[in-house]
Amino acid sequence: MDTTVLWQTSDAELVDAHTAVVQRRRQIYAEELRLVAEMESRGVATKLGYSNTAALLMHTARLSRTEARHQLAQAADLHATTTPTGSVIDPALPQTAEALARGEVDSEHVDAIRKTLADLPHLDAEQRATAEHVMLTRAAEDDPKALLRFGARVRDIVDPDGPPPPEEEPTRPERMLRRHTRRDGSMEFKGHLDLESAQLFENLLKPFEKPHPEGNDTRGYAERAGDAFADVLRMAANCPDVPAHNGVRTEVAVTISFEQLQQSLDDVLLSSDPRMTAREARRLACDAHILPAVLDGDSKPLDVAVPAYAAPAHIRRGLYLRDKGCAFPGCERPGSVCDAHHVAHWAQGGPTTMDNMALLCPQHHRLVHNSDWAVKMIDERPWFIPPTYVDASRTPRRNHIHTPIPSAA
Numbered sequence: 044m045d046t047t048v049l050w051q052t053s054d055a056e057l058v059d060a061h062t063a064v065v066q067r068r069r070q071i072y073a074e075e076l077r078l079v080a081e082m083e084s085r086g087v088a089t090k091l092g093y094s095n096t097a098a099l100l101m102h103t104a105r106l107s108r109t110e111a112r113h114q115l116a117q118a119a120d121l122h123a124t125t126t127p128t129g130s131v132i133d134p135a136l137p138q139t140a141e142a143l144a145r146g147e148v149d150s151e152h153v154d155a156i157r158k159t160l161a162d163l164p165h166l167d168a169e170q171r172a173t174a175e176h177v178m179l180t181r182a183a184e185d186d187p188k189a190l191l192r193f194g195a196r197v198r199d200i201v202d203p204d205g206p207p208p209p210e211e212e213p214t215r216p217e218r219m220l221r222r223h224t225r226r227d228g229s230m231e232f233k234g235h236l237d238l239e240s241a242q243l244f245e246n247l248l249k250p251f252e253k254p255h256p257e258g259n260d261t262r263g264y265a266e267r268a269g270d271a272f273a274d275v276l277r278m279a280a281n282c283p284d285v286p287a288h289n290g291v292r293t294e295v296a297v298t299i300s301f302e303q304l305q306q307s308l309d310d311v312l313l314s315s316d317p318r319m320t321a322r323e324a325r326r327l328a329c330d331a332h333i334l335p336a337v338l339d340g341d342s343k344p345l346d347v348a349v350p351a352y353a354a355p356a357h358i359r360r361g362l363y364l365r366d367k368g369c370a371f372p373g374c375e376r377p378g379s380v381c382d383a384h385h386v387a388h389w390a391q392g393g394p395t396t397m398d399n400m401a402l403l404c405p406q407h408h409r410l411v412h413n414s415d416w417a418v419k420m421i422d423e424r425p426w427f428i429p430p431t432y433v434d435a436s437r438t439p440r441r442n443h444i445h446t447p448i449p450s451a452a
């Protein structure tokens with residue numbers, strides 16, 4: 044049908060044309076998720092210097108963080124995933140992946156099926172496949188809400204006996220912490236604290252998680268609490284009573300030769316930590332929040348005077364006044380959480396002065412050091428030049444949130 048002459052089509056043709064387009068959109072969405080799964084599986088984001096695939100998609104496709112994470116979660120259920128050790132895990136919902144690829148179900152149907160199956164963790168593989176099949180058959184006639192309601196009854200169809208009774212209620216330990224380090228080095232955890240420790244934790248966190256008084260703090264509660272937790276950890280690490288780890292104090296996180304630090308090395312792994320690259324060490328050294336042990340040619344610690352590269356208070360104040368917060372385009376994080384980044388690294392002779400420095404939050408500081416984003420000072424302000432896969436013309440961008448360009452009028 045020629046959609047440029049819509050007025051000529053009959054009502055029935057119009058409805059049919061719409062249905063056909065919806066089916067195509069779903070098929071294209073299936074293709075989108077397949078590509079997302081492949082990017083995640085290959086670790087493309089990490090190779091390009093991003094902390095994870097969601098952060099990359101926010102730049103390349105301009106997805107919201109919520110949408111990027113949602114697509115990643117769907118992709119993980121519909122497609123095979125590769126673990127950090129290289130073993131391949133079969134997809135949890137292969138039939139749903141096929142139905143989406145045929146354009147028979149929509150993204151919201153996929154979510155209804157994911158939710159239903161996630162609520163039935165005790166099913167065995169055969170029962171899961173049956174439940175998925177039953178849901179997909181039903182999805183042919185139901186909208187996603189109705190499908191989800193039907194999902195609540197799927198258990199009775201697939202497993203009428205219900206889950207086996209728990210053998211014995213395990214007693215929960217008073218305090219516990221389960222942590223899981225992800226491939227990119229970030230961490231997820233879950234835990235339980237007894238009453239006294241919980242109160243101590245609350246009291247420690249409270250002063251740090253208040254919104255910043257400047258009034259432009261748009262962080263949600265969970266993000267503020269996360270930042271507060273990181274601040275408390277940093278505080279604990281700086282406490283002189285913290286026990287040494289393997290005989291080395293934790294603030295010396297990495298040893299690197301001065302030569303390695305001077306060069307822009309991509310993937311040189313440092314022996315002290317398998318996840319630490321020379322690039323990462325350069326980022327840590329950039330504002331000397333964590334002091335790397337810099338070694339000379341004979342592997343003896345090199346005496347680099349700290350004031351040579353840690354931004355002194357008057358420069359930091361000047362940067363707060365000029366940049367007001369993280370200088371990266373689109374970032375809203377306030378100056379109080381930022382590092383002072385050397386545009387030309389101090390190890391390569393870059394001076395510790397206002398016109399060679401920019402405030403960057405930890406996330407964007409890492410991105411600037413690890414990816415192909417470049418920083419350039421234009422009219423005494425930091426501008427950011429995107430990599431070609433974000434903007435083929437590499438047009439410089441700046442932060443308009445903290446320092447809007449005054450209108451010409």
Ligand SMILES: [Zn+2]
Pocket residue numbers: 325326329330383384385408412
């Ligand atoms: Zn830096």
Ligand SMILES: [Zn+2]
Pocket residue numbers: 369370371374375376403404405406407408
């Ligand atoms: Zn930032």
